[in-house]
Amino acid sequence: MKISSVLKLSLGLCVWLAGCSQAVFREDATILVTLLVRNKAHTLPYFLKLFEELDYPKNRMALWIKSEDNQDKSLEILKKWTATVEKSYHHVYKEFIPAAQGGHIQTNWTAERFAHIIKLKQEALQKGRDTWADYVWFVDTDVFLTNDQTLKSLVNTNYPVVAPMLETQSLYSNYWCGMGDDFYYKRTEDYRPIRNREDKNCHRVILVHSCFLVDLRQSESLLLTFDPSGIRGYNGPHDDIITFAISAFWNDVPVYVCNHINYGYLTTPLEESMTIEDDFAQLVNLRVEASVDFPPMLPHPLLADYITKPAKDKLSFDEVFLINLKRRPERRTRMEYSLGELGLQHKLINAVDGMALNDTYVESLGIKMLPNFADPYHHRAMTMGEIGCFLSHYNIWKEIVDRKLKSSLIFEDDIRFEPHFRTKLVNFMNEVDTLKVDWDIIYLGRKRLAIANESFVDDSDSLVNVQHSYWTLSYILSEKGAEKLIAGEPFGKLVPVDEYLPIMFDRHPDSRWKDPFPNRNLKAFSIHPLLVYPTHYVKDEGYISDTESSEIVPEKIRSMPENSKAGKGSKEKTIKEMEDDAELLQTSPSTEKPQVTPIPIPIPIDLHSEL
DSSP, X not given: OHHXXXXXXXXXXXXXXXXXXXXXXXOOOOEEEEEEESSOTTTHHHHHHHHHTOSSOGGGEEEEEEEOSOSSSHHHHHHHHXXXXXXXXXXXXXXXXXXXXXXXXXXXXXHHHHHHHHHHHHHHHHHHHHSSXXXXXXXXXXXXXXXXXXXXXXXXTOOSEEEEOOBOSSSOOSEXXXXXXXXXXXXXXXXXXXXXXXXXXXXXXXXXXXXXXXXXXXXXXXXXXXXXXXXXXXXXXXXXXXXXXXXXXXXXXXXXXXXXSOOOEEOOOOOTTOOHHHHHHHHXXXXXHHTTTSSXXXXXXXXXXXXXXOOOBOTTOSEEEEEEOTTOHHHHHHHHXXXXXXXXXXXXXXXXXXXXXXXXXXXXTTOOBOTTOOOTTXXXXXXXXXXXXXXXXXXXXHXXXXXXXXXXXXXXXXXXXXXXXXXXXXXXXXXXXXXXXXXSEEEEEEEESOGGGOEEOTTOSSEEEOXXXXXXXXXXXXXXXXXXXXXXXXXXXXXXXXXXXXXXXXOOSOHHHHTTOOOOOOOEEEESSOSEEESOOTTSTTOOOTTTTSOBOOGGGOOOXXXXXXXXXXXXXXXXXXXXXXXXOBOOOOOSOOOOOOOOOOOOOOTTSOO
16 A cells, blocks of 8 residues: 555656646747848838837747848948847847948849849748758848737747738738739739738738748648749749749648738838839838827837938928827827828817816806707717817817918827828828819818719819718818808807818708808818828727717707707718718819929839739
């Protein structure tokens, strides 16, 4: 009995120690990270900060960095960064070949450049096989991994080749679903549902690029190559990503792209006619867009001196206003970051918070809700949040009149900007001035409700005669426009501000609401396409409405409608219901258009793109 008990105890202790041993000595997979850098001084300070912040043990990562033929400060940046992080990573293999700075930076891809990149990527793949690496991770330095769990997420898939789907400001992304007989991109029905995240999963695709992980532990990875001469019978383009894709496809090595979370962002390739300045511009667009879902993208502290911040001005406006609730500091931070990136100087306006209003204060302002008003969607009276929103805009109108501001630009704080916002706005205002349009208000962002009845102003393809619209996301207001809005004396017959504006330019469909305002002579227009959209729509994750979530106004400051039944409104539709239908715009007959010199707007397109 005693011997048996000792044996059982010993056996149990061995099992327990084995478990402890596994827990103590188990390590994360080893990664060889391949970074090939050429003329990326404008992206490196942002890329390296995000890369360094990845949640993965640095001692399980080795870096294989090659950089040459730079006409910018890429090499200087890499030397400075690697000197500070070299001891943190398992190993840093680096080859920095100096080149004369200055001169024209080539952005096009020549046959020689393709051959060289193929050689380097094949070397990196072989380096991973020859060393201790479990994986080789190919990452371009114009990829911005805002999600610090990206690498862990890819490793956990256990796929032979896997990429995170990266966001851009178009349909372009870092994967193909189809390939033509000529080995180049082929549009398929599978692409868009993946890109739009209609099915969140890991999807098998024909090709991935820019950021992908290769599992060297799987024997089939030995069949993968970037070298066209390594594929028997291949006579296609000498292109690194196409060759790699064919080596996988012909050998039945599955390739996946995962879209179930937002991993990060990618700049789109430039056309041959574009310059590095065009890449600078799209990097600004991308940083502004990324700030909607992630904290503002800042440069690495060590490399901040390599970034030139844009000078700020008010464009041609007398003032630029930003409305923000004090209890929404995250919105203020994002908007001030975005406006800074766009080079816009602004004045912060603390919004009137509906949650802080009480009926005594509202009554003291002489505010009474318009009789017969009922929200067209919820069939309810106004909320205190809607009163606060109206007062916030009204206070700006008052300031415009008091300061005699001829033209002002107004932003709310829950907006996202179209790419090249600043350039497009400058071009637009030049056109408005050239056409000598007599305007009071011009929408930059709105919800269009009567698209079919809208038409372009004569001789313009960007200025629209506006019809019934909702939202006050962003608009331009003249001094006389502000005077007209104040002269309407809205406090004694209050409606939400985005109902008041179409009433005042006489495009509101409900005569019961607009008849109490006899002087409906506001001259209203809109830019088309719009330059501003909401950050979130109803049913989107992260959607918050400070007007809808507040209390209904007290009985004593409202008049209940005689018939509260109202047609279904559209303030609270889903994103699908709110897609713009540009084909419904009726273009007015126009003669020869006045000559306006636009500022060029780069539109990056690539053979691999979905554009």
